[in-house]
Amino acid sequence: MHSAEYWYGSAPVPQQSGYNNAWNERDSRIYSSVYAQDDISLFGRTLHITPGVKYLDAQTTSADNVGFYYPIGGTVSDNESFVSPTLGINYAPLSGFSIYGAYGRNIKFPNIGAFYSNIAEQNAAGQYVVVPVHLSPEYATDYELGTRYEGYGFAGTVNVYRELFTNTFINTTSPISGLSTTVNGGSSRYQGVELGLVQHFQAIPMGRFSVFGNYSYNKAVFTSSFNSAYAGQVSAGQPLADVPTNMVNLGIGWMRGLVHVRIDEKYVGPQYVNQQFAGVPGGLTIPGYAVTNIGVFDTIPFHETDVKSIKLALNIDNVFNKHYIPKAVSNTDYYGNSYLSVFEGMPFSIYGSATVRF
Template sequence: MASAYAQDDVGLFDHTVHITPGVKFLDAYTISSDAIGIYYPIGGTVANNQHFVSPTLGINYAPLPGFSVYASWGRNIKFPNIGAYYSNIAETNAAGQYVVVPVSIKPEYVTDYELGTRYRHAGFLGSVDAYREYFTNTFVNVTNPTTALSTTTNGGRSRYQGIELTLEQHFGHILVGRWLGYANYSYNQAVFTSSFHSTYAGQVSAGQPLANVPKNMVNVGLGWRLGGIDARIGAKYVGPQYVNQQFAGVPGGLKIPGYTVTNIGLFDTIPLHEVDVKSVKLALNIDNVFNHHYVVAATSNSDYYGNPYLSVFEGMPFSVYGSATLTF
């Protein structure tokens, strides 16, 4: 893979307006060469070369000190990973013969729009933005339940859109040490915008949600600093999200529930002046303070009788771990 990138920064109206056009050239050559083995009754090689010119444009307007409004637009590409090439070796033709067929999967393209504003004053930082992303040739990962071979296919168009809000306040020195608080919230809606047929899942309709995209996420926290000592406590909420069917690679009707996790971190940097080691940084992390049981990822399947169930990946329980980092 190779890329070349160029960007300019154009200042106008006494630098209250900044325009940043950019362009990137991307080139990828992918090859899969496989021998006869467990998955392949014949050997073969498939390869292709793909490239794309990615333009971007950003505009930032700062009419007042600390306050700005910005907008951006861009086009980008995601090349198929190597798994997308596996199924082309040892396909079966109409005569029942094993053959190697040319690569037909297309890259995934995205067009992104974003509009937002930022404000910074006297220890306060706030920002809010809205975005919309249009995908074409959306990648869908499917698995053959007989051979257990996973491949990537194209699944039509999709759209991600939402808002993001960030708040941060430095309170300065209060009683002992310096304090800060922060909070951020994001809302994201991800849906297919075209209908298509998915292997093992059948028809997928426009408006159907994508998997592994929680609509709501919230982070809140409090920080404290005294000399070289830092302490942080933060809570993260991740809302419910649809999960993919195990073999089809697209969502069914099952979700994993939302969850909240609280973490604490303590850090201390100790300078050392009389030895070769300049400093030592000590860290103590306490994750999932309240030992909350939660699921971070899952796939859905059905048993012999057609009853749906989830195969889940559980989150970490209450955990304590530390580290020491030496700087020479």
């Protein structure tokens, strides 16, 4: 990636690093992975065990020239690797019914913001220096247990899960320079329940109908207390931001031939929001919201031509033009009063597409 911004009073704008550039940055990441998995079948294929392992490697480099935000230039780099094990078990004692469980370990490599902010940092003496990357990757351990059933036009699934994170990433922003950086912020936990149901009704002359619903409960909290020069004091049990506890999706579908119509109501519950500069939640939340969407789809097949089919799609989002806030950050004004900077949700919108299959 090459990213640069130059300032000048008139066109044409010269592009001279150290003269009129805000920054001139080149970043690269070489990502490699090798994966192997086996499927062990036992007891007349009613029990399946799928062990797997993946090797992941990421080599990242960020280089910046001298610019408005960078009094000195420099390069930082890092190489991280990880062996990720997975294990899945699925037991189907009856036709259409199964019980499953899964375990896995994974890694999240730091994004590029954790690198370029290390160039032109100031040390205790006020000198600009290039600081080696000292951020640790984020590690996740995942457990899941669930059951599925499918039969007589009905399909349902329910599962519980727990995800444990260490070295949780926190994105902070300097109010002086405007530069963002990523720091480690202790451990955290996501856990909850997911439920999915769908019922298909027998085909009638008017077409085939179905009703469906999904519900998820997710509780996300920090599980360790820590104090960060960037984020401040964080206590165990404090919630994470941008994680609604409850989400619901209900809808109906109709299909006749290759025409498909879908109407669904999506509800997203209240959620905590991050402080703009600290990168961790304060006490402010955004309210929950519900939005109705409609989708109409049709596939037109062609015979004896190079074009096999054309799929047409018409989507109507936020049918009732509701005002809602899907995301926000909190800040304080000059007098120390808290307020929200919000991102408005999409209003009533119509858009379509045509996909040609050859």
